[in-house]
Amino acid sequence: MQTRFPDIHDVIIAGAGPVGLFLACELRLAGLSVLVLEQAQDPHSPLKQLPFGLRGLSIPTTEAFHRRGLLEEIVAAQRAKSGAIESAAHWMRQARRPAGHFAGLQFFQDDVDAAKWSWRLPTPADAGVAVDMESLETVLAARASGMGADIRRGFGVTAVAPSDHDVTVQAAGETFRGRWLVGCDGGRSTVRKSCGFDFTGTDPEFTGYSIEVELADAEKLSPGRNSTAAGMYTYAPPGTIALVDFDGGAFHRTAPITLDHVQEVLRRVSCTDVTIIALRLASTWTDRARQASTYRKGRVLLAGDAAHTHSPLGGQGLNLGLGDAMNLGWKLAATIRRSAPCDLLDSYSRERHPVGAQILDWSRAQVAIMRPAPSARALQAIIRDLIATRDGASYFAERVRGVSLRYDLGGSHPLVGRSVPDFALPDGATVGEHLRTAKGLLLDFDVRPSLQALASRWDDRIAYVAGEPRDRLGLSTVLVRPDGFVAWASDGAPNHDEAVEALSRWFGA
Template sequence: MTYDADVVVAGGGPVGLMLACELALSEVPVVVLERLTEVDTTIKAGAINTPSAEAFYRRGLLPELVEVQRTVLGRFSSFLSQRQAAGASVVRQPPKFAGHFAGIMLRGDLLDEADPDFEAAGPAADVGLVPQEPLERLLAARAAELGVEVRRGVTLTGFDADEDGVRVHTSQGTLRTGWLVGCDGGRSTVRRLAGFPFPGTAPGITGRQALVEMTGTEALGTGWNWTEHGTYAHGPVPGRFLTVEFDGPPADREAPVTAQELEASLRRVSGVDEVRVHKVISATRFTDNARQVPDYRAGRVLLAGDAAHVHSPFGGQGLNLGIGDAMNLGWKLAATVRGRAPEGLLDTYTAERHPIGAWVLDWTRAQVALMRPESHAGALRRIVAELTGTVTATTFFAKKISGVWQRYDLPGDHPLTGRSAPDLELSDGSRLGDHLRDGQALLLDLADDAELRKCAAGYGGRVRLLTTGCPQRPELAGLLVRPDGCTAWAADVPGAPASTVDAGGTASAPNGPDGPDGPDGLAAALRRWFGSPADPTG
């Protein structure tokens, strides 16, 4: 089959655009199909987590994110000023924000910032308050810079897939492609037409999130509030609120969200009858429907983001889970398209991402259970709130919410293996993140090791070798960093003290030459992720 594009991505939201950018970095021709003619302005995710911030940082997007965050923080200050000027009953500057669990706010002043899991992200650790709409605009601009073809106003209507490729049928004709990736949301057309199973738990709540013009808000509490009729959040920007009612899912998810519906819900939940919603700027409904496909791939069709997993938005995990999918899949699919992938590489996409998706589903289910307006949930909520008044519990929850706990189960005993690579400060003044912008794998030789360089000799064009030093971590001998930023192999200098301990307190294993953290382990990792080395005589 002759292809119009090697990959077609259905869905031009943040996940689809991120995936397209990753493919374009590897010079894979990609077309993105998006049914909307403009960037979606519906109020959605309000923040990104640490793995997402690291991904954008490693692709050179951190300055733009910093500017977005500065704007958001200005809106937070404006909200508090407006509340104070309006004579609201309770106006207080919140402590440093560290996230929330089921609406229970985590105090940043109780966070153990010396925890080693928080030290690895470098400048990316300072960026988080980035809403979905400006992020999508940023990614659309980057996709255009990379030459990605984004076709807006185009609807995918069907496809025919076989072992040679996929014919994608759209409202504007048919495209022939090698691979189709569904990034088309929770009600994914690609998932439905491909016949992916979608097991999980049915919805039991109706949530509404909105940005509106309203009056009569003086008696509303700021932040998260629980009542006998549900849960509501007010702020942290002017006109923004969220309600959760536990009387079942909405009768019609597709119906327009009106000012009358929003006003009635906020009154019911809050008990504040003076609230008036005059104009809806943006609004959406959501439920706690929690489902996940067992395998993210069916032949030449793959899923990423909400197309592969859906859940309630509590804890802000959805957008971030999708960005992680895109980063994991992008380089693997690109290697497959270009004929460089070792056997089974594409299958590791599901193997690595499915467990993290399953954790997110349970994380959101637990929060819904804790938020219910009944006595048993209330008692448990009070106990959890008491726990979060401690440094240990706040740090635990913050690590989970931020995503710094995430690790893939990869061969090797070194504590860094399988984790996001630490943003090391190198002896030439650069940081590790500076060397990952082109989306290529990186082998860091930190101990001037000829054996290490010998292992990398056959991987020119697939793995970039950088010999340098790292005064910050002198015990490290080397790191192999995959294109998605994951540490595929790490080793310490022979005889050096263990470089670190993992979350369970397990120290590094000794580096024997035949062990997983020695030269043989590096050779195995290179073959596992990047195939056989080229013949130096050929």
């Protein structure tokens, strides 16, 4: 084996999917040296272009991209494929605007009461965005490479050896060293397995299929989502189909996916005698739901599917992983630059683990009402009635969109731990635009010289922004972390000691 020890990298990232690439961008914003090792030689895959591969981005995700100047690029890249989107969404075009679904049970925008989210202000991140994986990865890879991240494809990680001072990684017959390693290498993560992370949860109940086929008699399938006595299938004409077969996950990655097998499963699940002429693309997935007990062991961290895996129902997995990257990037950078308080990096697992656990349970709940059983049908009917009410639709919208996300950061103010409102500031910029340098913000709406003097003590880590915004929501002062979450807030005259405590807690001495 050829062994090569280059200059040690600040961070090695295993995996060049959206999570690994976004994390690379975050770390490069801080000026760190970043090496991304990816197993696949070619980033392009036909499976990433399937219409059912479109992922709806949650509000925390679109906010993160807006705060880093990526949202417009991603939207533009996806618009280039607008024809594919329209084809895939043809059966979804309805008189009422859909706002999302829970296990296929649709709820609608005109039923959602957005007034419940009184802490939110209008923002470009509110626009619904759906992307395919290829478009998203192309934008993120271009941004990461343009910022100086070293992305090496065909370099799948095969072994990891952490020490107290660094981490040695073997990939494609070569050896690399990094001060830190982040595993973003998927549900079968080599990093997670090599470093002995616990990964526990529930076993699968079904094998899911995403297929592109040519049908002899497409009229036998009903477009849209369909529950049957044997399972569930979703059909987008002319030949894109997703289906779930409640076989306990028996077929997932156990045998080649043949036309005969797919036809047998499709006929059984759809309860029709539909005939497949050609099988063009096919992949399988399951509802296995597992999570690492911690996202950090020494100098090794996990993010994305390496830290948590579940069914792709509702598209929550991508958003969950991108949230990991946004939460982790600035904390790891501050730790490496030695400007962080001693326990800042541990807050990554403390904050993100409960969010992951909640999404796993959300996924399990959807599976519970999809089962081909009378009890599941009865539960589905009750959920359908609830989701059609204003309170019900608002609850599901809040959960699906991620509006309810709040970290437990302590403090008595109701805004602490929530995403900062996108205040329109006197300088013509919004809070989201001020966050593009990945520095924290001290927003002073009453222009107090004492706060400006206080902020100057951390001027290499935070920006002081003064002046009354268009709508201040009754606030006088807000301390914002680099990821856009509120660390401290005050409605009246700010308490100097509280401000110093919050600044020291998140930005160091």
